[in-house]
Amino acid sequence: MKEAPRLLPLLLCIMMLPCLSGCWNYTEVDDISIVAGVAIDKDGANEKIQLTAEMVDIQGGLDQNQAGFKMLSLTGNTIFDIVRNMISMTGRKLFWSHAKAIIFSEKVAREGLIRTVDWYSRDTETRSDVFIFVSDEPTAREILNLNSTTKTIMSFELAQMMRDEKYTSSAPTVEIWDFIDKLETLGNHAVAPLISIHEQNGQKNERVSGCAIFSKDKMIGKLNGKETKNMLFAKDGIKGGVLAVNDKNGVPTYSLEILSSRTKVKPKVVDGKLLLQVRTVTHTGLDEVMTSESFSGYETISAIEERAGQALKQEIQSLIRKMQQEYHADIFGYGEIIHEHQPKMWAKVRDHWDDEFAKLDITVDSKVIIESSAKTSRSIKLGD
Amino acid sequence: MSKEIIPAGQSISITVLFIIGTSLFMGSSGQSGNSSWIALIFAVALAVPLMLIYTRLHVLFPGKDLYDMLILVFGAVAGRVLSCLYIWYAMHLGSLVLRNFGEFSKTVALTSTPMVAPMLVIGLLCVWVVKAGMEVLGRSAKFLLLFTVMVIVVIELLSIPKYQFHHLLPVLDSGWKLVLSDTMGSFTFPFAEIVVFLGAFNVLPKKGSAAKVLVSSTMIAGVIILQVTLRNLLVLGPDILSSLYFPSYVAVSRINIGDFLTRIEGSSAIIFVTALFIKVSLCLYVASNGVAKVFKLSSYRSVVLQMGLIMVYLAVFIYKDIMQMQYFAYHIYKIYALPFQVAIPVILWVTAEILAWRRSGKKTAAQQ
Numbered sequence: 001m002k003e004a005p006r007l008l009p010l011l012l013c014i015m016m017l018p019c020l021s022g023c024w025n026y027t028e029v030d031d032i033s034i035v036a037g038v039a040i041d042k043d044g045a046n047e048k049i050q051l052t053a054e055m056v057d058i059q060g061g062l063d064q065n066q067a068g069f070k071m072l073s074l075t076g077n078t079i080f081d082i083v084r085n086m087i088s089m090t091g092r093k094l095f096w097s098h099a100k101a102i103i104f105s106e107k108v109a110r111e112g113l114i115r116t117v118d119w120y121s122r123d124t125e126t127r128s129d130v131f132i133f134v135s136d137e138p139t140a141r142e143i144l145n146l147n148s149t150t151k152t153i154m155s156f157e158l159a160q161m162m163r164d165e166k167y168t169s170s171a172p173t174v175e176i177w178d179f180i181d182k183l184e185t186l187g188n189h190a191v192a193p194l195i196s197i198h199e200q201n202g203q204k205n206e207r208v209s210g211c212a213i214f215s216k217d218k219m220i221g222k223l224n225g226k227e228t229k230n231m232l233f234a235k236d237g238i239k240g241g242v243l244a245v246n247d248k249n250g251v252p253t254y255s256l257e258i259l260s261s262r263t264k265v266k267p268k269v270v271d272g273k274l275l276l277q278v279r280t281v282t283h284t285g286l287d288e289v290m291t292s293e294s295f296s297g298y299e300t301i302s303a304i305e306e307r308a309g310q311a312l313k314q315e316i317q318s319l320i321r322k323m324q325q326e327y328h329a330d331i332f333g334y335g336e337i338i339h340e341h342q343p344k345m346w347a348k349v350r351d352h353w354d355d356e357f358a359k360l361d362i363t364v365d366s367k368v369i370i371e372s373s374a375k376t377s378r379s380i381k382l383g384d
Numbered sequence: 385m386s387k388e389i390i391p392a393g394q395s396i397s398i399t400v401l402f403i404i405g406t407s408l409f410m411g412s413s414g415q416s417g418n419s420s421w422i423a424l425i426f427a428v429a430l431a432v433p434l435m436l437i438y439t440r441l442h443v444l445f446p447g448k449d450l451y452d453m454l455i456l457v458f459g460a461v462a463g464r465v466l467s468c469l470y471i472w473y474a475m476h477l478g479s480l481v482l483r484n485f486g487e488f489s490k491t492v493a494l495t496s497t498p499m500v501a502p503m504l505v506i507g508l509l510c511v512w513v514v515k516a517g518m519e520v521l522g523r524s525a526k527f528l529l530l531f532t533v534m535v536i537v538v539i540e541l542l543s544i545p546k547y548q549f550h551h552l553l554p555v556l557d558s559g560w561k562l563v564l565s566d567t568m569g570s571f572t573f574p575f576a577e578i579v580v581f582l583g584a585f586n587v588l589p590k591k592g593s594a595a596k597v598l599v600s601s602t603m604i605a606g607v608i609i610l611q612v613t614l615r616n617l618l619v620l621g622p623d624i625l626s627s628l629y630f631p632s633y634v635a636v637s638r639i640n641i642g643d644f645l646t647r648i649e650g651s652s653a654i655i656f657v658t659a660l661f662i663k664v665s666l667c668l669y670v671a672s673n674g675v676a677k678v679f680k681l682s683s684y685r686s687v688v689l690q691m692g693l694i695m696v697y698l699a700v701f702i703y704k705d706i707m708q709m710q711y712f713a714y715h716i717y718k719i720y721a722l723p724f725q726v727a728i729p730v731i732l733w734v735t736a737e738i739l740a741w742r743r744s745g746k747k748t749a750a751q752q
Contacts, residue, residue, distance in 0.1 A: 124492055127647075129637075185623050339557075
C-alpha cells in the first residue's frame with residue numbers, strides 16, 4: 001500500500017507522454033500540397049464546376065533556385081467535393097493557407113458567385129485575404145496555364161501585381177473578404193479586377209486591367225482600365241497612377257503623377273429630393289512634358305491644372321452617367337454613404353435603390369493640384 | 385484547515401477575467417449592429433446598482449458566502465433548495481464556457497482534434513488550481529490579467545490601420561428597441577454573471593470593501609469589452625460581424641503590418657484561454673463550495689475532482705452543435721439567467737434587510 005503514492009506520479013507521467021508531444025495532427029511539409037491559386041470554370045458539357053489548382057512543387061531539388069509548380073484539374077458538383085477528391089490525384093492533402101489568387105471564369109461570374117465563393121470564406125483551412133479575379137478570356141484556367149510559358153508561379157505573380165496596383169490604378173484590388181462585405185452591404189455593388197492574356201510579338205503575358213461589375217452576386221458588365229480609374233476616383237479608391245493631360249491643342253503632352261487623392265461625397269436633401277455632390281481633390285507632380293515649349297511662369301501651370309481638372313471631371317461624370325443608364329448599378333457605394341449620413345432619406349429609397357440611383361442627381365467637381373515638377377524646372381530647351 | 389483570504393487586488397483580477405472570459409472570443413450580443421457599443425455602456429450602467437446590492441449582502445453578512453446567507457435567511461430546507469439551484473447555475477455556466485472553448489478550438493484551431501480533448505485538459509487544469517485553493521487562483525489571475533491586458537492593447541494598436549470609422553455611422557441605425565434588447569443581453573452575459581462570485585464571498589476579507597472589488601472590476605471589464613467590441617465593429621463592420629461565431633479571431637486575422645506582421649490570430653488566441661481558465665476555475669470553486677455547504681462537508685476540496693469531471697462531461701453533451709450554442713447564448717440565456725442574477729439576490733437582500741432591521745429594533749428595545 002505504501003508503494004502506491006510513489007508509483008502514481010510515474011504512471012501519470014507515462015499516461016501524459018502521448019498527449020503532450022503535440023503529434024495529434026502532426027503533418028510534415030512534404031505530406032501536404034501547398035496551393036498557390038485556383039481557377040474556377042464551368043465545365044461546358046455537363047454544367048459541373050471545374051476547379052484547377054496551381055500548386056507549389058517543393059520537390060524541386062537543390063539545383064533549382066526557384067520553386068516549381070504543378071497543375072491539377074478536376075470537375076465535380078461542389079467545390080469542397082472537388083477539393084477533397086483531389087487527394088485521390090495528389091495523394092496528399094491540399095494546404096490552403098498560402099493561396100493568393102482565385103480566378104473565376106466569366107461564365108461562372110455571370111451565373112452568380114455565391115455558389116462558389118461561400119466555401120472559401122466559410123472553411124477554416126482557407127484564409128479570407130486571397131485576391132479574386134474574373135477572367136476576360138473564355139476560361140479561367142488558361143490564365144493559370146500561362147505559367148508554362150512564363151516559368152513562374154502565376155498566382156504569386158498576380159498577388160505581387162495587386163500589391164503594386166497602387167501605381168497604376170487601372171484595376172481595383174479586391175480580397176475575397178471585401179467582395180463578400182460588398183455583397184452583404186445594402187447600397188453597394190461589388191467589383192472585381194479583370195484579367196486577360198496580353199499577346200504581343202508572340203509573347204504571352206497576363207494582364208490585369210479593368211474590372212467586372214456585379215449586381216448582387218452576378219456579373220453584369222465590364223469596365224476597361226481607364227473607366228476603372230475613373231471609378232476609383234469616384235469612390236475614393238485612388239492611391240496613385242498617372243493622369244495624362246492634353247495641351248491646349250488637344251495633343252497628349254503632360255503626365256501628372258498622382259501623389260494623393262481624396263474624394264468627398266456629400267448627400268444633400270433639397271426640397272425632399274436627394275442630391276449628391278462628389279468632389280475630388282488630387283495632388284500631383286508634373287513628371288513628363290513632351291514639348292519644348294516652356295511652361296515657365298505660374299500662368300501655365302495653373303492652366304494645366306485647370307485643364308486636367310476639367311478633363312477628369314468630365315470623365316468621372318460620363319462614367320457615372322454610364323453606370324446610371326446602362327447598368328443601374330451603384331458600384332461607388334453611394335447608397336452606403338447616403339445610409340450613413342441621411343438615414344431617414346435612406347429608409348425611403350433603400351428597397352428600390354437601384355432605380356433610385358439611376359435617377360439620382362449627381363454633380364461632380366474635380367480639382368487637380370500640381371505640387372512639383374520633379375527634377376527640372378523647365379522643359380528641355382532646343383538650342384541651335 | 386485555515387481560512388483562505390485573498391486581497392482586493394487579486395479578487396479584482398479574478399472578477400475582471402471572469403467577466404471578459406467568454407466575451408473576448410464570442411463577442412457581445414450584436415442584434416443592434418453598429419449601436420452595440422451603446423448597448424454595452426447601458427449594460428455597465430445597469431450592472432453597477434446590482435453590484436451595490438451584492439456588496440450590501442457582504443456588509444450584512446461579513447465573511448459569509450452566498451450559501452451561508454441563503455441558509456441563514458431562508459432556513460435549512462428552503463435555503464438548501466436555493467443553494468442547489470446556484471450549484472447548478474455555477475456548474476452549468478462553467479460547462480457553457482468550456483463548451484465555447486471546445487467549439488472554438490474545433491472550429492478554428494485544432495479542427496481534427498476531438499472537442500473533448502482540449503476541454504478535458506483545461507478542465508483538469510482548473511481542478512488542479514481549485515484544489516490548490518483560491519489563493520493560488522488569485523495570484524495566477526493577477527499575473528494573467530496583466531498579460532491579457534497587454535496583449536489586448538498591443539492588438540488594438542496593431543489594428544488601427546484597419547479601422548474604418550464610417551462603420552459607426554449612422555448612430556442608432558437599428559432603433560432603440562434592438563439596443564435595449566442588446567442591453568439586456570450584455571447585462572446578463574457577461575456582466576451580471578458575477579453573481580457566481582457571491583458564492584466565493586467568504587474569501588474576501590471581513591472588513592474589506594466588496595464594493596471596491598465589484599464596482600471597479602465591472603468598470604475595468606466594461607472598458608475592455610467595449611474596446612474589443614469597438615475594434616471588431618471598426619475592422620469588420622456590422623454586416624459581417626453578425627455572421628461570425630468568433631468575431632475577435634477574424635478581426636485579428638485581418639491585421640497586416642507591411643506584409644510582415646500577419647497571421648497573428650493564433651497567438652492572440654492565448655488570451656482567450658487565460659481568461660477562460662479563470663472563469664471555469666471560479667465556477668468550479670463556487671459549485672464545489674456549494675456542495676460542501678449544502679452537505680456540511682468539512683472542506684470543498686474533496687468534491688472538486690468529481691465536480692470538475694461532471695462539468696467537462698456536461699460540456700460535451702450540453703449542445704448538439706455550434707448553432708445551438710449561439711442561439712442559447714444570445715436568445716435563451718438572457719431570460720434563463722435573470723432569476724439567478726437578479727430575482728433571488730434581490731429577494732435575499734430585501735429579506736436580509738428586514739431581518740437586520742428587526743434585530744436592531746429588538747436590540748434597542750432590550751436596551752431600553
